[in-house]
Amino acid sequence: MGSRPATEEDPDEAFVVGTAAASGGALPGGFGIGDDTALLDHGELVTTDTMVEGVHWDDRLSPADVGWKLVAVNVSDVGAMGGRPRWATLALSLPSPLDRPWVEAFFAGLGEALREWGVVLVGGDTTRSPGPRVATLTVGGVALHPIRRSGARVGDELWVTGKLGRSAEAFFATNPRPAALAWFRRPHPPVRFGAALGEAQLASAMLDVSDGLARDLGRLCRASGVAAEVDPAALPSDRPLAEAVAFGEDYELLFAAAPEAAGAICSLANMSGIPVTRIGHILEGAGPRLRGGASWPAPRFDHFPEASR
Amino acid sequence: MGSRPATEEDPDEAFVVGTAAASGGALPGGFGIGDDTALLDHGELVTTDTMVEGVHWDDRLSPADVGWKLVAVNVSDVGAMGGRPRWATLALSLPSPLDRPWVEAFFAGLGEALREWGVVLVGGDTTRSPGPRVATLTVGGVALHPIRRSGARVGDELWVTGKLGRSAEAFFATNPRPAALAWFRRPHPPVRFGAALGEAQLASAMLDVSDGLARDLGRLCRASGVAAEVDPAALPSDRPLAEAVAFGEDYELLFAAAPEAAGAICSLANMSGIPVTRIGHILEGAGPRLRGGASWPAPRFDHFPEASR
Numbered sequence: 001m002g003s004r005p006a007t008e009e010d011p012d013e014a015f016v017v018g019t020a021a022a023s024g025g026a027l028p029g030g031f032g033i034g035d036d037t038a039l040l041d042h043g044e045l046v047t048t049d050t051m052v053e054g055v056h057w058d059d060r061l062s063p064a065d066v067g068w069k070l071v072a073v074n075v076s077d078v079g080a081m082g083g084r085p086r087w088a089t090l091a092l093s094l095p096s097p098l099d100r101p102w103v104e105a106f107f108a109g110l111g112e113a114l115r116e117w118g119v120v121l122v123g124g125d126t127t128r129s130p131g132p133r134v135a136t137l138t139v140g141g142v143a144l145h146p147i148r149r150s151g152a153r154v155g156d157e158l159w160v161t162g163k164l165g166r167s168a169e170a171f172f173a174t175n176p177r178p179a180a181l182a183w184f185r186r187p188h189p190p191v192r193f194g195a196a197l198g199e200a201q202l203a204s205a206m207l208d209v210s211d212g213l214a215r216d217l218g219r220l221c222r223a224s225g226v227a228a229e230v231d232p233a234a235l236p237s238d239r240p241l242a243e244a245v246a247f248g249e250d251y252e253l254l255f256a257a258a259p260e261a262a263g264a265i266c267s268l269a270n271m272s273g274i275p276v277t278r279i280g281h282i283l284e285g286a287g288p289r290l291r292g293g294a295s296w297p298a299p300r301f302d303h304f305p306e307a308s309r
Numbered sequence: 310m311g312s313r314p315a316t317e318e319d320p321d322e323a324f325v326v327g328t329a330a331a332s333g334g335a336l337p338g339g340f341g342i343g344d345d346t347a348l349l350d351h352g353e354l355v356t357t358d359t360m361v362e363g364v365h366w367d368d369r370l371s372p373a374d375v376g377w378k379l380v381a382v383n384v385s386d387v388g389a390m391g392g393r394p395r396w397a398t399l400a401l402s403l404p405s406p407l408d409r410p411w412v413e414a415f416f417a418g419l420g421e422a423l424r425e426w427g428v429v430l431v432g433g434d435t436t437r438s439p440g441p442r443v444a445t446l447t448v449g450g451v452a453l454h455p456i457r458r459s460g461a462r463v464g465d466e467l468w469v470t471g472k473l474g475r476s477a478e479a480f481f482a483t484n485p486r487p488a489a490l491a492w493f494r495r496p497h498p499p500v501r502f503g504a505a506l507g508e509a510q511l512a513s514a515m516l517d518v519s520d521g522l523a524r525d526l527g528r529l530c531r532a533s534g535v536a537a538e539v540d541p542a543a544l545p546s547d548r549p550l551a552e553a554v555a556f557g558e559d560y561e562l563l564f565a566a567a568p569e570a571a572g573a574i575c576s577l578a579n580m581s582g583i584p585v586t587r588i589g590h591i592l593e594g595a596g597p598r599l600r601g602g603a604s605w606p607a608p609r610f611d612h613f614p615e616a617s618r
Contacts, residue, residue: 037432038398038431038432040395040396040431040449046396046398046431046432046447046449047398047432048398048399048400048432048433048434048445048447049400049434050400050402050434050436050445051436052436052437052438054439055436055437055438055439056436086349087347087349087355089347089355089356089357089447090357091357091358091359091400091445091447093361093443122347122349122355123346123347123355123356123357124357125357125358125359125445127359127360127364127365127443128361129361129364129440129443130364130440130441131361131438131439131440131441131443132439132440134402134436134438134440134443136357136359136400136434136445138355138357138398138400138447140349140355140449
């Protein structure tokens with residue numbers, strides 16, 4: 001989700017096709033951007049994410065959860081650039097006639113999340129649709145020192161916040177634990193911690209783990225032109241490896257940092273109440289691998305086809 | 310369309326319901342904003358508009374027309390605030406598998422319009438949807454001197470750009486003229502002229518005529534706390550009154566200005582190649598009326614229910 005890079009390996013297919021079609025006169029703008037949000041002038045950030053009923057959520061999420069999650073996935077992208085979210089616009093397509101209880105609950109969850117992250121809803125557009133409910137949030141923010149995916153350097157250490165695999169557990173386990181269900185329904189990305197990392201210039205590269213570490217670490221390596229070795233025993237997860245790294249919806253931060261920044265990172269994490277774990281380091285070469293030589297897990301828990309998310 | 314005010318008279322019903330629901334803790338932000346775009350700090354503007362297949366377009370529009378129109382309706386909102394559009398993000402929900410010819414044509418039209426108005430596409434999100442195609446564009450811009458709807462003063466003259474009723478003709482006439490069809494499919498709002506009016510501080514209040522003069526002049530009067538008298542004979546339209554004022558999709562500018570600004574407005578219009586017409590003036594009181602005492606036309610050409618657009 002988010003401002004997806006249009007590369008062969010990570011196709012947002014419609015954008016790839018569209019860019020090619022429009023390139024006769026050169027489509028203005030930054031389709032090639034490979035970060036969680038687009039970076040405008042003066043550290044301004046903007047990102048957009050859509051959730052479609054039946055595709056991005058089902059009955060496991062209440063309408064209030066959907067409202068919360070729509071905010072969470074967007075502010076996660078802003079925090080992952082080292083930015084602080086400021087404003088949002090909402091576009092909502094709903095069946096007619098209006099289902100007032102649904103709308104009330106959706107806005108209640110949306111409002112809770114907006115308050116949580118200090119985001120001001122500045123405008124929107126509501127449309128009728130005969131199809132499923134579709135909600136698009138565009139969030140703007142600002143970063144003093146934006147952190148891109150492309151800045152990882154050989155020798156950097158690789159960090160991740162929080163725990164991995166909670167949404168996978170909620171999605172796949174027969175009896176998921178309440179904490180896993182709670183994170184799946186109402187993820188709480190460490191947005192302020194991401195902003196603080198940026199402001200203190202402690203991270204060299206960062207993105208949020210929205211599609212699983214397997215895929216997202218691949219993106220970091222590709223953007224930075226480096227390899228990464230991950231210690232599977234160090235991963236902050238009590239789930240099977242595939243669930244921990246290959247499902248996604250973790251909304252944790254994955255970042256690279258120089259070894260000498262480790263002390264400051266731990267202090268900042270302690271102050272922020274955000275757990276951080278060193279999971280590996282950056283090497284010369286291309287792409288991620290596991291320590292011990294096991295092959296890097298394929299992002300096989302593709303609950304929805306990639307081109308359609 | 311656009312950032313709709315949440316008032317009883319002009320309900321964006323879902324937003325009204327949602328705001329009420331969320332107001333326990335007070336939904337952060339500017340739901341009450343009554344302008345075409347939200348106004349952030351430092352003259353930053355942001356607006357969002359969604360088009361749903363089967364609701365906002367049908368076979369009369371080609372996929373390229375849809376792409377063009379999505380840009381046009383958004384930049385129209387920015388120009389109507391006296392601003393210049395700068396960037397856009399696109400959220401696109403499409404059926405699976407991807408209809409490549411549709412996507413190519415859509416992006417071709419979108420790209421044409423982005424280039425026309427100098428807008429950079431900075432990011433986006435594509436999602437699969439089992440429902441109709443849904444396209445949301447969010448456009449950011451900047452205004453040196455933003456023009457709101459609320460600044461009209463008693464004694465001001467009332468102006469409109471271009472012609473009214475072309476989209477109505479395209480929509481209702483048995484044999485619409487090519488110029489009407491062209492405007493309906495590919496409206497060309499006078500965005501730079503709106504920005505120039507703002508920069509020269511020539512208009513006291515402005516909005517774009519997206520829902521018809523009947524409705525949009527009512528909005529200007531309400532926001533400014535004034536009445537307006539319109540000379541029906543002065544309206545720049547060769548259509549019946551109801552089509553000229555009550556259908557919408559004109560994407561022309563409606564603005565109020567002090568009488569002493571008339572000369573400068575005409576000069577600017579001449580330089581810009583934008584026809585302008587004085588259609589009436591601002592009075593004490595409330596709401597619009599017609600010179601001669603005929604009642605103000607109801608916005609009865611509601612091709613889609615108001616709450617759903």
